[in-house]
Amino acid sequence: MCLLRKISAFIIICCLLISTAIIESASYSTTTVFGHEYVDISQYAKSKNLQFSFNSRTGDVLLQSKWSKMVFKVDSRMASINGVVLWLSLPIAQKNNDVFISPIDIKTAVEPIILPPKASAFEKVNTICIDPGHGGKDPGNIEGNKYEKVYTLMLALELKNRFEKEGFKVVLTRTRDKFVDLNQRTRLANNSGAHLFISIHFNSSNTKSVKGIETYCMTPEDAGSTNSGTNNSEKSKMPGNRNDAKNMLLAYCIHKSLVKTLSSEDRGIKRARFAVLKDARIPALLVECGFMSSPEDMQKIIDVAWRKEIARGIADGVKDYKKQLAR
């Protein structure tokens, strides 16, 4: 009896060890779909304890945890993560009854938000480098007699006030109407002791009805930028890629806060290898705070009260980012 009990205890322990090994190794594996490396979303959901559902009639794919809700669509790069639009590097793919997502998107778009990176022991987020786009001989977008460089500087100064009131230190890449080379802006940010880099711009489109907020972070290594389709992937790793996860988390926190604070049209979190993002050695983003070509947005951009609201939205986003890193 005693021996039997020992044997059964041994068997139970063995079973537990084997099942733990299976759970630990139950990470997602990749498969090739339409020439690209992809991950089965239902398998991924299982490995992360996420709820998964796929409606083959509408093409909607839902992934949900206690804190996050992600909605994807078959054949589309547009995703919604906790109500915020995010552009994936590759479209969601369907093969038979299974749906797939690119591993680059899992690593650099989904996980930084649902499983935020942790701040290292000595990491602080106290000093912010604000970069008012354009300046001097570079006016940026022009709408009638309105120059983008004027409004980026006014917003940057407003943002500086806001951050300082909240206890942050601020470094500006320019404080007056002066031309500053793009490389010099990043160099300044990298050498200033700042912990984050925020580049401020206003957008323009040939279509006057286009309006709203777009937030850009650095395109991950081996992926395509949002506005250039999916065929411009670059293998080379740039300094801006060392913070891929934090870049995305920062972009998500600021974009979400801005869209909510301003009730603006959400044009999404996008990726681009902009000069000011490529060489940033600290988490960085570029935010387009409205379209100068849209009469509706332009009316707001020239309003100081509106610019104060943009500043509040960005500052609240940074505070949320700090909170997420400490989660």
Ligand SMILES: [Zn+2]
């Ligand atoms: Zn600009």
